[in-house]
Amino acid sequence: MSVRRGVRTALAALAGVATAVVFTFASAGPASAHGYTNGPVSRQLQCSTGAVANCGPIQYEPQSVEGPKGFPAAGPADGQICAGGNSGFAPLDNPRGGAWPAQTVQAGQQYTFSWHFTAAHRTTKFEYFITNSSYNPLNPLTRAQLDLVPFAKVDYGGAQPPFDYSHTGTLPTGKTGRHLIVAVWTVHDTANAFYSCSDVVFGSSPGDPDPGDPDPGTCSGLPVWSSGATYNGGAEVGHGGQKWRAKWWTQGEEPGKTGEWGVWQALGAC
Template sequence: MPRRFRTPRRTSLAVAAAAGVGASVLVAAPALAHGYTSDPPSRALLCKQGAVTNCGPIQWEPQSTEGPKGFPQSGPADGTICAAGDSRWAPLDDPRGGTWPATRVSSGPYTFTWHLTAAHATTSFRYFITRDGWDPARPLTRAQLDPAPFLQVDYGGTRPPYDVAHSGTLPAKRGRHMILAVWDIADTGNAFYQCSDVDFG
């Protein structure tokens, strides 16, 4: 007995048409900004490289730690800063008992680098560091950071290159610390957050 094929209803055709239009819009939309710090390497990059395991999906998307901008007045909640407030990247907020690999650094001149997988109009790149006496065995909070960035590079809405370098000066510190790099996007409500563990010795 031959199979009968039903003629699609008008509503089904309308839904299919709408889906096709949506797909076209998604394809045509400009790429969103993404990027990660490569020097000092961020926790996200260490996960991508396999230097740290049990990271969850951030190992495939180290460039995607995107959250609300306006830090420190607003932005990700305390304890979720390294993951940019996104629960998918929560392993980045886990202090692992203070055992994340730390890059050896010294106070003084330092060149900070980012690798961008999608550039975007930029307000600034800002770099914060933890206070003396902070607890590396606890998730990062605003109270653990020096209140002002030790380095800020303004872009005035221009688009940075895909590999970015910023020359600055690391403040006088001792022992383990964390550097929080914040990339503020000019034409969206978001920023990118990258946490790097460092050791001043």
């Protein structure tokens, strides 16, 4: 009888140890804060939507580009900035021959930067850096290719943002051609930040349509819809003598051709 009681006691102890081990592993996950920019569209979002192929694991978790905070003095190493220093997300640092999809923007314009958080977290600040005149889109990004003072910054004071958050800032003047914007979301109560790289092209003027665009419209004061441009939710354009507002991110979908439930909302003649 005493032998059987001893065996039962030993098995119960082992079960308790196993439970403790399982609980320890289950509790030792990464920080719950995750997010990325969808305005301008980040490289990880380009991968997640399928706009860019052969991205590896990041296509399934665009919110996870997390690395040490303190950029640019600290943070990810040169050549690993867009991946946040994560080797598993290295495709984000691959220049791809300079062929990453790029959003058309204008130097000096007021721009709405937007973030999507899958798990919001207390936040210190949002900062936006941009490449300088030495930037070569055929090479991985380094600090030497960046203006190391952010052109836009939003202090958040440790508050927790909503799951979809946006704010405005002014894009730098004097920029032309292709550039890379590095958005940094600094988490308040961890040692990390989240990094999002977005490819942009500075155009000559807001109203320049692509030569092949049909019926550019005549809406004064509105950017003319362009088939090659990308538009975030809330963006307004003129096309076919009508004013249109994008309900969500879009590229190449012509206003008036997407139907009642499509991306473009008609706002009337202009």
